[in-house]
Amino acid sequence: MANLNQLTVAEAAEKLAKRACSSEDIVRAVLSSIEKTDKQVGAYLTVDAESALAQARAADTARTKGENKPLLGVPIGMKDLLNVKRQPCTCASKILNGYVAPYDATVVAKLRAAGAVLLGRLNMDEFAMGGSTENSAYQPTRNPWDLSRVPGGSSGGSAAAVAADEALATLGSDTGGSIRQPAGFCGCVGLKPTYGRVSRYGLTAFASSLDQIGPLTKTVRDSALLLGAISGRDEMDSTSLDVPVPDYVAQLGGDLKGLRLGLPREYFIEGLDAEVEQSVRVAVAKCRELGAEIVEISLPHSKYAVAVYYIIATAEASANLARFDGVRYGLRVDGEDPLDQYGKTRAAGFGQEVKRRIILGTYVLSSGYHDAYYLRAQKVRTLIRRDFEAAFKQCDAILTPVAPTAAYKFGEKLADPLKMYLGDIFTIPVNLAGICGVSVPCGFTSEKLPVGLQVIGPALGENVILKIGHAYEQATPWHKEKPEISG
């Protein structure tokens, strides 16, 4: 019998429904797991145990009164850029030190409505800028599979907490791979929904046209469950899609017969780690075995994706982060006049990577450079989207590695931003195209580091990629493995 903190969301929901345990039992198990392992892992920035226990007890009381919401009493962790009323929301940045959110993000409100217990805030790269969580202004997060390695990023805390059983599930955000890559590095499931599927209201923006909130979970079923709970049109986010939310869980099951899966020839390239490639190729073979037809496809403009991304994302970020000026909330360093105050506040409050991206984004939008960079990048973005549209005429979903390598050592790529940026080469095109992708564990390297398989679907094709991921997951043992630190 597994400890309660090791439960999946679906298992917990079932146990709670059967009154086999209480929400308070589960929350206590998670809190004690955090107590025990988080000193080493460092997934959480803050844990409000009292509030979590109070919410759990309220959920238990509600259940005795006959309530039975899908997530009633299930604890969920939040990446530190999601606003939860009366909780801090630092985005792992010094500049938001002291800021307490006055409102709930829409996903948070939806989780509350579904009965979830909101538990703690998870570490990340500052303002979601990075791929290793090393850019957190507060602390490193260590990969539960190997504490000398990074958990990936930017949702590193969200992935590590799930992998170390310090949470049943968490929410992260994905702008260029920030859910899928850490999920891959930590051996959990990470879903980046279609742009607009989930409301962004209350998600502190990094790059508004790319950001999307999604779940990090222990199983594909849990991702389907959470996606159903957080999706849907929201009047507060004009870019949210007015499309009915299907029952994603009900659509799971069965084999892969009749599905065509595309393998983009441009994604199996030089620089792709041999062991990673091997795991992915074996996974592809497994899918064929499960009935899928494998076809080779081409995504010719993907090679420009990283360049396009670092223009569009930084341009948007340069405006999105302009509001952090010390006037209304967060850190303030006084100056001679307002401009001096902004300069001093931002110099003290932002980390190096954030500054680098603000400067880059300001540059690409500047008069004289705007057309050459920003406008051209938008055009190439359209070409990348068309690549996928054409590909999805030949296949139902696309299989790729999540990242070129497994988790790397601390400091290994920190000195070379370009190297770090290239780590997102397989995930960025999905954000640029506004489509969906899920990372599913597909094996381990010889050093016992998890490897992730990315299943990419067309816009609103979450049901397809979840079905594929679920069939693959159920036919393989990877999701059952746990790092030693978990217990």
Place this chain on the structure above:
Amino acid sequence: MNFVANIGLEVHVQLKTRTKIFCGCPTTFGAPPNTRVCPVCLGYPGAMPAMNSEAIRLTVFSGLMLGCKINPYSKMDRKNYYYPDMPKNYQISQYDQPLCLGGGIEIKLADGSKKMIGLTRIHIEEDVGKNMHFAASSGIDFNRAGTPLMEIVTEPDIASADEALAFLEALKEILAYGGVSDVNLEEGNLRCDVNSSVRPVGQDKLGTKTELKNMNTFKGVYRALSYEITRQISELEKGGRIRQETRRWDDLAGVTLAMRSKEEAHDYRYFPEPDLLPIVLTPAQIDDWARALPELPENRRARMMRDYGIPEYDANVLAVDQAVANYFEATAKLSKSAKSASNWIMTTVLAKLTEQHLAIGELKITPAQLASLVNLVEVKIINISTAKEVFEIMFAQGGEPEEIVKAKGLAQVSDTGAIEKFVDEAIAANAKTVADYKGGKEAALKALIGQVMKLSKGKANPGLVNDLLKRKLS
């Protein structure tokens, strides 16, 4: 050398919406600082704008009234610059694809001729907060942040301060007619940036322009422009040159002054607002709004002169305010004399409303009641001074004029017998005056009429008194 001026205006108009442009906060004026704010208009982390569709409708409606071409596809952009009163440090505005293009307003010049002032564009944007400075500190009131504005940009077609004033007055009137703005200048509903340049007669190329920012009174615009154009001309006549710069109008000193900041160096780094969808308007939607367009002030004036036979002066006074014009038309339709109705409204009604700081909508007298009052005078049931008394009662308490006249016994006495009695009394009591009249002093008759009126307590029909007196003394 003779110079001509080219003036272009950028007029910011506060749209009459119940809530702000991107959030549900009310747009009420005068609330205590920072009490009409939320995470969206304060630029909190994670908050996102959601477009108030009424702001779009009002702007398109304005565009239709002003003869603009409505863009079926337009979008919002971010205008990036740092300023304490701007919560996000970017303003959501429209850059290269505004809602409305072209159009114009015809203004009347002093010599009676007409001139078309062309519009470049109209776009929507959000207002910023207000910086407040105290003895030892400064504060910011964000209540105004996120108020919907439309910016109306003219071509540099305006040639003088007089034309600028005529344009602003015509614009204000049209916007009020359309109900798109309260156009209340005291509350900052209408503010403008003024660009002006001068060039020698015969030169096509425009001169170097200066900009006067954030002018919030028409009088200020007029005075500042008068000064600025004279300044520019004299500068050039001295052999100097005009620097492209932003200047400030010092209302007390009556001069414009160069501002130190290098405004022209701004690079706003516009890019499309990713949090808002493009604005797509279907022809059906635009047609639907167009059907509700009001009669514009100029057309209304002409029609009122034609339909009611009132002079141009009256039409100008009455049509300044749509509600006044409506009131006039409703009254005139029921009056025996439209001109009398016009006189009543222009003088008595408007004066009384102004004195009491009331709007015409708050008047207790209905057009039908005012028409009855007009008619009582026309058929000589009461004289004009009695009518004024009745009006005062109606203004204070409302009520039907006939009833007030009856209740207070104010009806004019036209009974010859009753008047004859007063005439005889007056003649008997004023022998000296009678003698004067008979001796050829015409003015003495007036005095006698006055005496009769006094005896009748003002109710005698003055025409009859006159006739009777003349007959008796002849």
